[in-house]
Amino acid sequence: MIDPRFYQLTGPLSASDIAQLVGATVSRGDPVRTVRSVAAATNAGPDDLCFLEETARDGADVSRAGLILVSPEAAAGLGPGPTLIETRRPRAAFAAISERLVSLRTLEVGQPAIHPSARIHASARLEPGAVIGAGAAIGPGVQIGANTVIGPGVQIGAQTVIGANASLRCALIGDGVRIYPGVVVGEAGFGLAPAMGGASLTPHFGRVIIQNKVSIGANSCLDRGLLEDTVIGEGTHIDNLCHIGHNCRIGARVVMAAFAGVSGSSSVGDGVQFGGRVGLKDHVTIGAGARIAAGAAVLGDVPAGETWAGYPAKPIRGWMRELAWLARAAQKRSTRTD
Incomplete structure (x- = not known):
């Protein structure tokens, strides 16, 4: 809706x-x-x-x-x-x-930095250059950094801290959230519609919902849903320079290291851990408590509680056996050549 x-x-x-x-x-x-x-x-x-x-x-x-x-x-x-x-x-x-x-809905041309219809709690603190759109609601104890833009209708819960030069639109933000500088929340996702004259961008009409006590590292991007919501679960921590595609569902207490990318419509269960530079294909499901090693490329579903690694990703024991076999094969070839 x-x-x-x-x-x-x-x-x-x-x-x-x-x-x-x-x-x-x-x-x-x-x-x-x-x-x-x-x-x-x-x-x-x-x-x-x-x-x-x-x-x-x-x-x-x-x-x-x-x-x-x-x-x-x-x-x-x-x-x-x-x-x-x-x-x-x-x-x-x-x-x-x-x-x-x-x-x-966009910022109105000629509006003051803080739109008259925005609701800002008296205890909130806005640094110089912050822009607040029509109908936005800023809760108690919120801090908004310099030159950050809060789009029309965005709701920000109590004690949330948003760093400088961030951009938030089409977003509902919970309590105690920490959003670091340069984060972009709620822009359109990478949805393309193939046509005779070449692919065109598909308009996005969803939202981003960030639940309580989430942290989003600097310069990360969270796309709004195409027609549904992108959701980040309570207590999840996302490192710098990560990307969450449209319609993704990230569970509670997920830990995601830098450079991770989650393609559209993927689902990540509660308590999942990502190493750095992990990539997920679209429409993939990662079961609760799974662990994905750094640099892995996940092209299919991962069962709950398992540890996967490699390119393409697979259960880590199988991946390590393959690495050991390749090392032995290379050593034998080197010995014969010498």
Whole structure:
């Protein structure tokens, strides 16, 4: 569901209008059916536009959705209910239409540094150059560093400290959070929609939720969700120069060393530990309590409690056996050559 603190609705549009705009046809349902907002297929309601590319992958119950941009292959597997617009590139069509229904709230041109509608607790401390957008809420004891920008609607809990030159938008921040200088929270993720003229960026309409007692190291980036939320669990500590992609779910008490990167829609369980420069493929699940060694490239799910290492990552004992075998093989070859 679109959060009105961060976005405003600019529709409605009818099914026939949308079909004309994307060069497609209404293949099933009512051409005058209107939609006012956008949503993920998993939670779309009767006033929402969503898209489906692959029934097998996206195949949750979409019977409540008002209108679906859908590939012909996915359309064949859908039961009765929503109005359908068939297109070979539903993601690209969604990218083209969504910004006609929803727009991002931004800082107002000419506004004072602190917008009159912002709610700032008397005990909060703002350093020179801080900018606070409309409807933002700053809790008791909060400290905001010099030249940091807090976007419209952002909520910041008690005793949170935000360093200089940070940028936060589309974000809900808990109590006792520490955000170091240069951190960027809530910008659009790296979502691309392939099209005939080349890939286009997909607009993002989700949020970032950072729970209590989280720390985010300097110059790290946390992308907001595409249509859902990016979530950082309570007590998690993220080092400098890390990246969390859109729609990721990071559990509680996770420890993530520098240069780690978590690709979009991945899930990291409670108590997971990442060494430095760990990389995760998109849509990967890391089970609770797992440990990932430095430099590992994780291309598949990791069971809870296991320790993985290597490129591509695998259980650490198997990876160490492979290294030992390679070392012995190289030594034998060197001996024969000598």
